[in-house]
Amino acid sequence: MRDFSSSHEWLSMNTATVRKQWQLPQIIDECARRGIRAISPWRDQVAAAGLEATQRQLKAHGMGLSGYCRGGFYPAADKAGLAAALDDNRRAIDEAKMLDAPCVVLVVGALPGALQGKPAYTDIARARNEVRDGIAASLDYAREVGMPLAIEPLHPMQAAERACVNTLEHALDLCDELDPGQTGMLGVAMDVYHCWWDPKLEQQIARAGDAKKSRLLAFHVCDWLTPTRDLLNDRGMMGDGVVELRKIRGWVEQTGFAGFAEVEIFSELDWWQRPGAEVLDTCIERHKSAV
Ligand code: ZN
Numbered sequence: 001m002r003d004f005s006s007s008h009e010w011l012s013m014n015t016a017t018v019r020k021q022w023q024l025p026q027i028i029d030e031c032a033r034r035g036i037r038a039i040s041p042w043r044d045q046v047a048a049a050g051l052e053a054t055q056r057q058l059k060a061h062g063m064g065l066s067g068y069c070r071g072g073f074y075p076a077a078d079k080a081g082l083a084a085a086l087d088d089n090r091r092a093i094d095e096a097k098m099l100d101a102p103c104v105v106l107v108v109g110a111l112p113g114a115l116q117g118k119p120a121y122t123d124i125a126r127a128r129n130e131v132r133d134g135i136a137a138s139l140d141y142a143r144e145v146g147m148p149l150a151i152e153p154l155h156p157m158q159a160a161e162r163a164c165v166n167t168l169e170h171a172l173d174l175c176d177e178l179d180p181g182q183t184g185m186l187g188v189a190m191d192v193y194h195c196w197w198d199p200k201l202e203q204q205i206a207r208a209g210d211a212k213k214s215r216l217l218a219f220h221v222c223d224w225l226t227p228t229r230d231l232l233n234d235r236g237m238m239g240d241g242v243v244e245l246r247k248i249r250g251w252v253e254q255t256g257f258a259g260f261a262e263v264e265i266f267s268e269l270d271w272w273q274r275p276g277a278e279v280l281d282t283c284i285e286r287h288k289s290a291v
Helices: 024-033 043-049 051-061 079-098 124-145 168-178 201-210 245-254 276-289
Strands: 011-014 038-040 068-072 104-107 149-151 186-191 216-221 261-263
Touching: 011 276, 024 038, 024 043, 024 051, 024 276, 043 051, 043 068, 043 079, 051 079, 068 079, 079 104, 079 124, 104 124, 124 149, 124 168, 124 186, 149 168, 168 186, 168 201, 186 201, 201 216, 201 245, 216 245, 261 276
Parallel strands: 011 038, 011 261, 068 104, 104 149, 149 186, 186 216, 216 261
Antiparallel strands: none
């Protein structure tokens, strides 16, 4: 297992972590200034900063990506909606390619309209079928351009609104079904926030690593606070909660994973309220002491 205690060379910042404090260009500069070598930006932030300008800025800093957030949201109420989702995913893949991302992270979607409080239907099995078909279609395009897709299973509390794939096992089943050749083009993004509680976590991480080309394309860290006060935006800083981060990273690295630990903290009540510099400095410190 890698020693993170004296260096943060394997720290990546998911840019949502400081999205309330800074625009993307400043996030990139502030990360570069601290020797952070990679980020995982969100599409809306890149759109606001400009795709080509972002590409140039990253290049100037020699900064890489640990992922691109995000594609997915496949289920829809009708055919036009399903087609629109595929188009949007194609654009996400193109943008990721421009930025030289290692993968597009897929938050696959769930009951269409539920996020807005108006689910168009309630058949979660139908949503799962639409997710499977959507990923299959995106994968065809992803293979053409050479951009891996990483399915991110979300905590079951998000099953209605954001993702009807809720365990690593379910995500890997989809990978096996859609990419039986284990080509490296379809895998998973394992976020400890969503997966820490899973009794099959160790087993399924090992399974991900057993593929001919590991299915483990991204590793996201933060912490689970007790009590959690908001279902979406109350993630904890590493070390402040109950996730056994080092143990889980051990399982992840046992598969041969040698990539970034990407810090992804949505925190309306705490970290989004603090100065961005304090957040980044704390991430670096906790990456060394708690990850
Ligand atoms: Zn994540």
